Amino acid sequence: MDLGAVIPNYPDVTQVAIPFFIIAILAELYVLKRAHDQRKAGFETRDTLTSLLMGTGNVVAGLLTGFVAYAFLMWVWQFRVYDFGFSWWAVLLCFVLDDLRYYWYHRIAHRSRWVWAEHINHHSSQHYNLSTALRQSWTGTFTGMFVLRAPLALIGFHPVLLAFVGGLNLVYQFWIHTEAIGKMPRWFEAVFNTPSHHRVHHATNARYLDANYAGTLIVWDRMFGSFVEERAEDMPRYGLVKNIGTFNPIKVAFHEWWAMLADASRPGLTVRQRLGYLFMPPGWSHDGSRDDTARIKANYVARHPDQAGMPGLPARPMVEPGE
Amino acid sequence: MSLPVLVGVVAFGIALVVFLVHVTGGSTRLVMADGAQAEALFLADHEDAQVRRVMLTDNGQEAVLLLADGGIGFVHSMGSKAVALRFKAGAGPVAKPASDGPSVIIAFHDMSMPDLTLTFADARDRDSVAAALSGGAAPDLLTELEAA
Numbered sequence: 391m392d393l394g395a396v397i398p399n400y401p402d403v404t405q406v407a408i409p410f411f412i413i414a415i416l417a418e419l420y421v422l423k424r425a426h427d428q429r430k431a432g433f434e435t436r437d438t439l440t441s442l443l444m445g446t447g448n449v450v451a452g453l454l455t456g457f458v459a460y461a462f463l464m465w466v467w468q469f470r471v472y473d474f475g476f477s478w479w480a481v482l483l484c485f486v487l488d489d490l491r492y493y494w495y496h497r498i499a500h501r502s503r504w505v506w507a508e509h510i511n512h513h514s515s516q517h518y519n520l521s522t523a524l525r526q527s528w529t530g531t532f533t534g535m536f537v538l539r540a541p542l543a544l545i546g547f548h549p550v551l552l553a554f555v556g557g558l559n560l561v562y563q564f565w566i567h568t569e570a571i572g573k574m575p576r577w578f579e580a581v582f583n584t585p586s587h588h589r590v591h592h593a594t595n596a597r598y599l600d601a602n603y604a605g606t607l608i609v610w611d612r613m614f615g616s617f618v619e620e621r622a623e624d625m626p627r628y629g630l631v632k633n634i635g636t637f638n639p640i641k642v643a644f645h646e647w648w649a650m651l652a653d654a655s656r657p658g659l660t661v662r663q664r665l666g667y668l669f670m671p672p673g674w675s676h677d678g679s680r681d682d683t684a685r686i687k688a689n690y691v692a693r694h695p696d697q698a699g700m701p702g703l704p705a706r707p708m709v710e711p712g713e
Numbered sequence: 714m715s716l717p718v719l720v721g722v723v724a725f726g727i728a729l730v731v732f733l734v735h736v737t738g739g740s741t742r743l744v745m746a747d748g749a750q751a752e753a754l755f756l757a758d759h760e761d762a763q764v765r766r767v768m769l770t771d772n773g774q775e776a777v778l779l780l781a782d783g784g785i786g787f788v789h790s791m792g793s794k795a796v797a798l799r800f801k802a803g804a805g806p807v808a809k810p811a812s813d814g815p816s817v818i819i820a821f822h823d824m825s826m827p828d829l830t831l832t833f834a835d836a837r838d839r840d841s842v843a844a845a846l847s848g849g850a851a852p853d854l855l856t857e858l859e860a861a
Contacts, residue, residue: 405714405719406714408719408722408723408726409722409726411726412722412726412729412730415730416729416730416733419730419733419734419737423737432739432793433734433737433739434734434739434740434792434793434794435731435734435735435739435740435792436740436792437792438730438731438734438739439727439731442726442727442730442731443727446723446727449723516791516794517794521730594758627757629794632798633758633791633794633796633797634796634825634826635789635791635796635825635826635827636824636825636826636827637792641824641825642825644824645823645824645825648824649823649824649825679801689761690760693760693761
């Protein structure tokens with residue numbers, strides 16, 4: 391059987407989109423400069439260069455390590471229970487289910503330090519513009535999260551199709567990394583991920599932490615209770631809870647891996663504590679000396695009791711053990 | 714797209730975008746005008762902190778803050794933004810006097826933070842920073858606390 395006649399020759403959509411990315415970034419720069427809005431984070435030269443180099447490194451890393459995930463999924467594919475083929479409806483169904491897979495990947499990436507170590511670089515800019523969208527990981531394959539695609543291969547979506555719809559999803563997410571667009575029409579905001587929803591995701595304001603994990607469809611956040619609406623009175627502040635002081639792409643790519651391994655290899659810890667530093671949420675510490683997002687939110691509510699129970703915030707301040 | 718074309722498009726695109734960001738004012742670095750601005754930048758990230766004293770460097774690109782709980786704060790100019798770090802008492806970075814001038818070199822031992830050389834116009838500020846980061850409280854802060 392000639393597989394080439396069956397499997398479509400899908401383009402690498404992220405590579406095809408590169409000229410569009412460049413034109414769109416230039417257009418956004420023009421719009422923001424014309425607007426003269428000091429409240430917006432805008433562009434910064436070295437930050438932009440770092441983001442673009444991170445994006446380039448991501449493509450190179452994909453070329454060097456992408457075969458690992460592909461080989462794994464081809465191995466899984468032989469055990470498929472069905473074959474959806476490559477019809478238009480199979481592509482659409484695959485896109486929607488893969489978007490659900492992306493939601494859970496993304497949620498895990500924020501809730502387990504092992505995956506956060508590769509995802510943190512995407513959040514490391516204090517600016518929020520289209521170049522930030524390209525600030526992508528170099529170490530994604532290393533976390534092993536490609537296994538989340540295995541169920542899709544098992545139920546009958548070919549790995550080539552999975553790679554294609556995954557690329558489409560990333561291209562969709564490009565345009566939502568902007569402050570140049572306020573709100574989209576209500577019906578669109580209800581169904582799709584938008585610049586407003588994703589600004590929340592990139593913000594470090596207490597109410598916005600660990601919210602809006604969606605790739606394309608925001609309905610997953612609404613379904614699984616992680617949706618938080620952007621509020622005009624609490625403008626997003628972008629970056630990390632503990633921001634980084636470097637534009638060096640190598641350090642941006644690897645600093646959290648280094649910090650995590652340093653924590654896990656400290657002398658005097660139990661095995662359980664070492665595993666905690668690897669897999670518990672960012673901010674976890676064996677002695678409770680650091681703040682994770684739950685404590686940051688609780689502390690915020692303690693300082694602002696009128697905000698208790700608002701979307702993204704707990705109903706009451708955290709009660710520490712022993713109190 | 715062939716590899717040589719892809720490389721060419723990426724290189725040209727990066728160069729064009731970065732050049733245009735630069736010529737439209739994107740390389741302006743944050744310089745803090747005074748201690749009040751440094752304190753405001755710090756409190757934006759650490760709302761619950763109580764700042765006792767702010768020591769701004771000569772060039773306005775760094776500030777060290779002594780906190781009421783004995784902790785130390787740093788504000789570091791990072792392009793047009795600032796990085797605000799907070800350390801609990803006794804858990805801060807290491808400082809040593811520079812060998813060739815009235816400065817303090819601070820090593821964070823953190824891959825995401827460069828070592829900083831802070832130069833203060835006021836020698837008391839330099840001494841206070843060095844004392845605070847070597848485990849002791851700044852001499853004049855102690856006096857202030859005792860008076861309070």
